[in-house]
Amino acid sequence: MIVRKLIDSKFNQLSASERRIAKVITERYPVSALGGIEDIAERASVSPPTVTRFAKRLGFDRFNDFQRAIRSEVQDNDSSPLALFDRYHQSGADGGILADLAASVVRLEDDPAATAITQSVEIISACRGRIYCAGGRWSSVAAQYLAFQLATMRGEVHALLPQASGLWVDRLCDIKRSDILVLYDFRRYQEEMFAVAEIVRARGAKIVLVTDLDLSPICELAEVTLPVAVATTSPLDTLVPAIAATDAILVALVDVYKDRSSARMKRLEEVRQKTGAGANLDLRQWPK
Known part of the structure; x- marks a missing residue:
């Protein structure tokens, strides 16, 4: 994965705060790169501007561009139902x-x-x-x-x-x-x-x-x-x-x-009883 390799190659050039961001993002890459700047900043214990600087350090103009690059490289374009069936039968996976x-x-x-x-x-x-x-x-x-x-x-x-x-x-x-x-x-x-x-x-x-x-x-x-x-x-x-x-x-x-919720559920039951909508089966009338 290109972006992941880019983070690894630049790791030693990052500041201490930026390295914390890198660790958060690579921990469960690419999912961990998901979310807003504030969320990632909180998980890395840094400020949101530091997350922006991290993306720029990697060569991206904005953090959104950084995330878009990740989505682009991990997107499986061959994920049609037919392709999934073909890969399954070729792999011999079972159970x-x-x-x-x-x-x-x-x-x-x-x-x-x-x-x-x-x-x-x-x-x-x-x-x-x-x-x-x-x-x-x-x-x-x-x-x-x-x-x-x-x-x-x-x-x-x-x-x-x-x-x-x-x-x-x-x-x-x-x-x-x-x-x-x-x-x-x-x-x-x-x-x-x-x-x-x-x-x-x-x-x-x-x-x-x-x-x-x-x-x-x-x-x-x-x-x-x-x-x-x-x-x-x-x-x-x-x-x-x-x-x-x-x-x-x-x-x-x-x-x-x-x-x-309780008040609404009570009103719903009253309406359903009056209209007969969604009436439940009376098991007492079920043939034995």
């Missing part, structure tokens, strides 16, 4: 999928994922407007799951699903500065999702991005970027770590919303 998934979930307890989960909870809980949840062809499943669970705790939660014809695009016109967008975007990133992120930022709303370890380009626009693993020992990418991270956010929000 270990459950252990692989479990390890991916456990890694959510480490930085930068753990920090991103905490920051996501803070942004979502502070939102006084609407919360929009969106994703692409595949990742929209996770977005719909978040919207479904979050809607039981607070109102004004909207799922922007690509399967819902053009209606989800129309909702972008309603986004305000007080709103936030939780966006799931994984490799083979869609131009459509990047366009959505640009529109949301232009309207002043914040973005919480859940992406894979290769990092969606949308991370440049996001307030918080939460990296999760999608690759497994099988030829199929997985949403398990993304759903686990989503559940971690939801559990924390249950504690944050407290009485507000």
Whole structure:
């Protein structure tokens, strides 16, 4: 990896503070290079301007250029489902999928994922407007799951699903500065999702991005970027770590919303009973 080799080659020329930044970034490269300047500065116990100087010392005009170079070199352009199947059959890999998934979930307890989960909870809980949840062809499943669970705790939660014809695009016109967008975007990133992120930022709303370890380009626009693993020992990418991270956010929000959530859930039950919507099966009437 070119940028990693560049850091190693320049290491002895760095100041003590810059070396701390280098160690933080190379610890779990490239994921550890993710996030804003303030986040990396805090982890390295330096000031944000020192992080900027570090990037310039490596030959980049801005820290964003440094991160863009990393994303460019680690992006797997050959990540189509067909390519994954071909590599799987050529490698002869077998088994270990459950252990692989479990390890991916456990890694959510480490930085930068753990920090991103905490920051996501803070942004979502502070939102006084609407919360929009969106994703692409595949990742929209996770977005719909978040919207479904979050809607039981607070109102004004909207799922922007690509399967819902053009209606989800129309909702972008309603986004305000007080709103936030939780966006799931994984490799083979869609131009459509990047366009959505640009529109949301232009309207002043914040973005919480859940992406894979290769990092969606949308991370440049996001307030918080939460990296999760999608690759497994099988030829199929997985949403398990993304759903686990989503559940971690939801559990924390249950504690944050407290009485507000309880009151809303009570109202929801009353409405469902009166309308008969989502009526549960009465097992007492089940034939024996």
